Amino acid sequence: MSLEFRNVSYEYESAGSGYSRALDNIDLKIEDGVFYGLIGHTGSGKSTLVQHMNGLLHPTQGEVWCDGVNLADKSVNMRLLRSQVGLVFQYPEHQLFETTVFNDVCFGPRNMGLTEDEIKMRAEDALKQVGISEDMWKLSPFDLSGGQKRRVAIAGVLAMHPKILVLDEPTAGLDPGGRDDILDQISFLHEKNKMTVVLISHSMEDVAKYADRIVVMNKGRIIYNDVPMQVFEHVEELEEMGLSAPQVTYIMKKLRDKGYPIDKSVITIDEAVEEIMRMTGGKMHA
Amino acid sequence: MLKDITLGQYYQTDSILHRSDPRVKLTGTLIYIVVLFVAQNIWGYALAAVFLAVMIALSKVPVKFMLKGMRSIAFLITLTVVFNLFMTPGEVIWSFYKLKITAEGLKMAARMAIRLIFLIMGSNIMTLTTTPGELTDGLESLLSPFKVFHAPVHEIAMMMSIALRFIPILMEETDKIMKAQMARGASFDEGNIIERAKSLVPLLVPLFVSAFRRASDLALAMEARCYRGGDKRTRMKPLRYKVSDYVAYGVLIMLLAASIALRICL
Amino acid sequence: MSLIKTEELVHDYIRRDEEGNEDGRIRAVDGVSLNVNRGEFIAILGSNGSGKSTLAKHLNAILFPTEGSVWVDGKNTMDPDEIWDIRETAGMVFQNPDNQIIAQVVEEDVGFGPENMGIPTKEIWERVEESLKAVGMWEYRKASPGRLSGGQKQRVSIAGVIAMHPKCIILDEPTAMLDPSGRREVIRAARALNDVEKVTIILITHYMDEVIYADRVFVMDKGRVALKGTPVEVFKHVEELKALHLDVPQVTLLAYELRKRGLDIPDGILHMEELIEVLEKICR
Incomplete structure (x- = not known):
C-alpha cells in the first residue's frame, strides 16, 4: 500500500491571531514494510502529519495520494482507508467505552461491516497479539491497569487489520517494562506480517532501537528522512531543534573526539559494546 | 473544530x-x-x-x-x-x-x-x-447578601470559575476522542436520528469518564493546597x-x- | 533531622458493594518504614502499580494509613486537628498538569494556596512574585494556563506549592506526561529549590535518569521497599531493576554490559564522564 505526500501544507485559524502553519511543504513517501520513527519537538507538526494519513485532516495545499487515489477526492471510502491506515492516538485508553474489553475491540471491525464471525475472530486475534489473556476479555475496560488499557486500545486498531500502523507516542506515561512490552509487540508484528509502522516518539533510544528509517520534523517541515545512523550524525542540528541523540551516541562521540578509533555510527548499546570491545582489544583481562 | x-x-x-x-x-x-x-x-x-x-x-x-x-x-x-x-x-x-x-x-x-x-x-x-476570575469574584460579591439565607454563594462562584477553566480543555478532549473513534471507523454524521444518537455513545462515555477523572484529580489538588471552603479565606485580588x-x-x-x-x- | 517518617505503613484500597459491605481489598502499600531528613532530595522509584503514588499521598495527609503511622514534622497525620498544618508543611505536585491548575491566570493560581491559608493580601502578592521567580515563570504571570507548555504548567504548579512556604515538596510523577524538554525544566526547577532554598524534595518517578542527582533512592515493588541507598548503590542492581520493570540509564547499562564482557569497570557508573575516564585508563 503506497502513501505519498506531495507538497502538503496545512494551515489552521488560531484564536485571534490569523493563520498558523502546522505543515509546510511536506514531501514524503511511506514505503511498504518499513518501520519509521517520526521525531520532533512538541508542536513540530508530527501529530498533524499523521492525521493526514487516514484522512482525518485534509491539506490546505498539496495532496496526499494513497494507491493512486487523491484522499481529497469525494469518492474515497474513508472507512476503508481508516481500516487500512490504523491510527493509534496518544493515550488511546481514553477512547475505551464499551462494557467489556472484547466488545471494545470489536468496535472497529464492526464499523467495517464484517460478518459477526469475522469480527469475533479478529478481536480474539488482536487481543492475543497484544498479550491480553482470555480471562480479561469479559471485564470492563475500566477495571484494567493503565498498561493493560493501553494494550486493549491498540488491539482495537489492530483488529481492523491495517496495512500501515501509525502510533502517536504509544508508550507515554508507561514504566520502562510496559514500554518494552508494547514496542517489542509492535516490532514483532512488523517483522512477522511485514506491517508498515510509523512510530511517533520522544525517546531517541527507542527509535534508534526499532526504526529502519527516521523522519525528523521541525516547525512543520521534514528536516531529515534517513536511516538512524545517518540521522544521529547530526547531533548539533538535532539539539538546535530541541532533540538529542541516544546517550550512547554521545559517549561514543566523545571517545572518538579524544582520538580513539571509533566507527562513526553507533546508536545502540549492543553496537557500542562491540565497538568498545574491539577498541580495547587485547587488554580484556587487564 | x-x-x-x-x-x-x-x-x-x-x-x-x-x-x-x-x-x-x-x-x-x-x-x-x-x-x-x-x-x-x-x-x-x-x-x-x-x-x-x-x-x-x-x-x-x-x-x-x-x-x-x-x-x-x-x-x-x-x-x-x-x-x-x-x-x-x-x-x-x-x-x-x-x-x-x-x-x-x-x-x-x-x-x-x-x-x-x-x-x-x-x-x-x-x-x-x-476575566472569568473577576467575573466570578464580582458575582460572589454582588450575591453575598444572600449568604444571610445560607445560600452557597462562594461555592456557586467557585463552581462557575472551575467550569469556565475546564470548558476549553473538555472541548479539546471532545475533538480528540471524536477523531480517535473516527480512526476506528465511527461516523457522527450518518443515518437517521436514532442512529446518530447511538453513534454518540462512543464519544460521550469516554468524555464523562474523563470529566469525572479530572474532577477527582482537581478536588485532590485543591485539598492538597488547603482549600476548605470560603471561610477564613483571604483574597489575592480583593474587590475595591x-x-x-x-x-x-x-x-x-x-x-x-x-x-x-x-x-x-x- | 527527621522531617517525614513512616512506620510500618500499610494501605488497603477497599472495594465496597452497593450496601457498603467490603467486597474486596487490594494492598497497595505493605509495611513501609522510611525516614526523610530536612533538606534531602529523595527519589522514590517504581513501576506502574508498585504503590509509590499511594505512599506519596500519605505524606501530606491526602490518604490515611490502614495500619502503621505517618509523622510529618512531628505531627501524626491521623490527628484531624493537624491536617491543615501538615498540608502546609508538605506540599504536593501531581502528575497531570491540566488537572491541578485551578485559576485561569497564572498568578491567580499561584495565589490560591496562600488565599486558602488566610494570608493577608499584600503578603500573597509577595509570595506569588518570589515563587514564580523561583521557577522562572515570572514573565508568564498574566498568561492563561491553557497557552503554556506541559513543562511550564508543571512549573506553575510547583510555584503554587512554594507559595505556601512548605518545608517539603512531594512531586508525584510530575514528568510522566511531559516531553523530554518539559521533563528537564521540571527536574531543573526541583533541583534548584533543593540546592538554593534547601527545600526537602521527594520525587516520585519511573524515569531513571531523573534520580541520579538524588541523595537517596527508594525502589518500590508490590507495596514494599525493594531496594534503597544512594543512586550508585541502587544502580548496581541492573538485573533486579529490570525484573522490577525499571531500567537504568544507558551509560550505566553500557558499563554493566562491558563489565560482563570482562572489562575492568567499577559498579554503578551514572555519568558519561566517569565511563569515558575508566575506558581511557583501560586503553592506556
Missing part, C-alpha cells in the same frame, strides 16, 4: 472598561438589558445604541473581533427574524403562496433583531473586558471600588432614568 468560538472570550488589552470593577460591569449589563426592554420607540433604541457605541469605543476591543463573535449566533438571529416576519398576524403587505409578510411582522422582526443583536453585543462587551466606579454607577442610573423618561414622555 470546536475551538473557533470567540463569543464570550476575554480579550486582553488595557482600557477603562478592563480596569473597572466587575461589579459595576455586571450591574451595568443588567441595567443595559432593562433599558433594551423598556425601549418602546426609536428614541429608546437610539439611546441604547449610543450607549453601546460608547462602550465599544471605550473597551478598545477591535470591532472586527466583536463581529466575528457574532457570526456564531447569526443563525439564531436569522431564525428569529424569519419567525417574526412570517408568523405575525396583521395587515398583509406582501404574499407568496402561503407565505405572508405583514407590516406588524416587519416591525416586530426589526425590533427583535435589534434587541437580540444589542443584547448579545452588550453582554459580549462585559465578557470581553472581564475606585472613584471612577462610583462615577460609572452614576452614569448607569442616569441611563436608566433617561430610558424610562423616554418611554413615558414620548
